[in-house]
Amino acid sequence: MEDIAQVRAKRARIDAIVDARLRAGNFRHEVAGFVPRGAKNILDYGFGDGSLLLWLRREKHCTGLYGVEVDPGAIQAVDGLYDRTWLVDLNREDAHLGPEYEGFFSHILMPMSLEHTYDPWFVLKKMNRYLAPGGSIIVEVPNAQSWECAYRLLTGDFPYVSGGTWDFSHIRWYTLKSLADLGHVCGFRLTSYDLLFPGQVDLEAVRARESITSLELPPRELQSSCPRIRLEFPVDIKEVYPLLLAHVLIARLEKVREPEDHEPTARQGYLESYRVSFRNPAEGVSGLIPHPICPPLAEAVRGKAQDLLARGVS
Structure with missing residues (x-):
C-alpha cells in the first residue's frame, strides 16, 4: 500500500x-x-x-x-x-x-x-x-x-x-x-x-440558410484570403456542409x-461487399455515384454482400 x-x-x-x-x-x-x-x-x-x-x-x-x-x-x-x-x-x-x-x-x-x-x-x-x-x-x-x-x-x-x-x-x-x-x-x-x-465558424449562419447547393473554397465563413474556387452540387448539401x-x-x-x-x-472484394450490403447513415451526397468496384470482382462482391445480408450484417 x-x-x-x-x-x-x-x-x-x-x-x-x-x-x-x-x-x-x-x-x-x-x-x-x-x-x-x-x-x-x-x-x-x-x-x-x-x-x-x-x-x-x-x-x-x-x-x-x-x-x-x-x-x-x-x-x-x-x-x-x-x-x-x-x-x-x-x-x-x-x-x-x-x-x-x-x-x-x-x-x-x-x-x-x-x-x-x-x-x-x-x-x-x-x-x-x-x-x-x-x-x-x-x-x-x-x-x-x-x-x-x-x-x-x-x-x-x-x-x-x-x-x-x-x-x-x-x-x-x-x-x-x-x-x-x-x-x-x-x-x-x-x-x-x-x-x-x-478557427471561429458561424454555424448559426449556416443553419439559417434555406439551402446550400454550391461551395466556395475557401468557404466565406472562414474569412481566408486565398483565391476562391466555386463548386456546384446537384443536390442540397446543407446537412453535410459543416463537414466541409x-x-x-x-x-x-x-x-x-x-x-x-x-x-x-x-x-477480392472483401471491403466492397460490406459497402454494398450496408446503407451508410453518413453517406451524404456520395450516394449519387456508384461504388468503385473493379468489374471483374462484381460477381464475387454481390455474392459476399448477399451472404452478409442473409446473416443480418447490415
Whole structure:
C-alpha cells in the first residue's frame, strides 16, 4: 500500500504531465468529452505523453487506465501512473493483449492514430475483441472531406510535412462516411460525432440558410484570403456542409456485434461487399455515384454482400 509521500509524488507527476499539455494548448478536450465521468477500464491506443488518461483520472475520476504504445520512452514516462501498459504493435498478426483482456474495456481511445495504421480494419477487429458488450471506441482523425483537402488537390498540391493534417507519416485518410463504413466492417455503429474547425465558424449562419447547393473554397465563413474556387452540387448539401468546414473528426463507434473474422483484411472484394450490403447513415451526397468496384470482382462482391445480408450484417 502506498504511503502519503508516494501518493503525493504520484499526484505531482500527474499534474506535471497534464498541466504541461494544457499549457501547450493542444489537449484533446473533445475526445475526453466522449468519456463519461467515473468510467472504468479505459484503453488509450498510442497514448503519447499520457496526458489524456491522466486528465480523465484527475478531472473525471475515471479508474482503470491502460495504454498501448510502440515508443519505449512513452512507456517509461507513465511508469507507475497507469494500471498497465503494453509495448506492442497491434498491427502485427502475432500481437495481442492477452485473453484476460477480451471483453474487458468500456472505452478504447484512438486519438490521431488510425491515420497511421496500415490495416485499420484488422486493428479495429482486435479492439472489438477487447471491448465489453456495448463498449465504444472514440476515434479522432484528420478530415479528408475538409475544404482544404479539396482545395489543395484541385490546385495540384499534396504537401507532405512534419505534423498536422498533411503529416508525412499518414497512410490512411478518412471522411465521416468512411469512418462509419470502417466501423461497420468491424462490428461497430457510428452513433455520434464532433467536429473541430480551424478557427471561429458561424454555424448559426449556416443553419439559417434555406439551402446550400454550391461551395466556395475557401468557404466565406472562414474569412481566408486565398483565391476562391466555386463548386456546384446537384443536390442540397446543407446537412453535410459543416463537414466541409472541419479539419478534424471525432466519432464514437459503438460495439454492436462480433466481426465475422479477426484476420488481416482480405482482397477480392472483401471491403466492397460490406459497402454494398450496408446503407451508410453518413453517406451524404456520395450516394449519387456508384461504388468503385473493379468489374471483374462484381460477381464475387454481390455474392459476399448477399451472404452478409442473409446473416443480418447490415
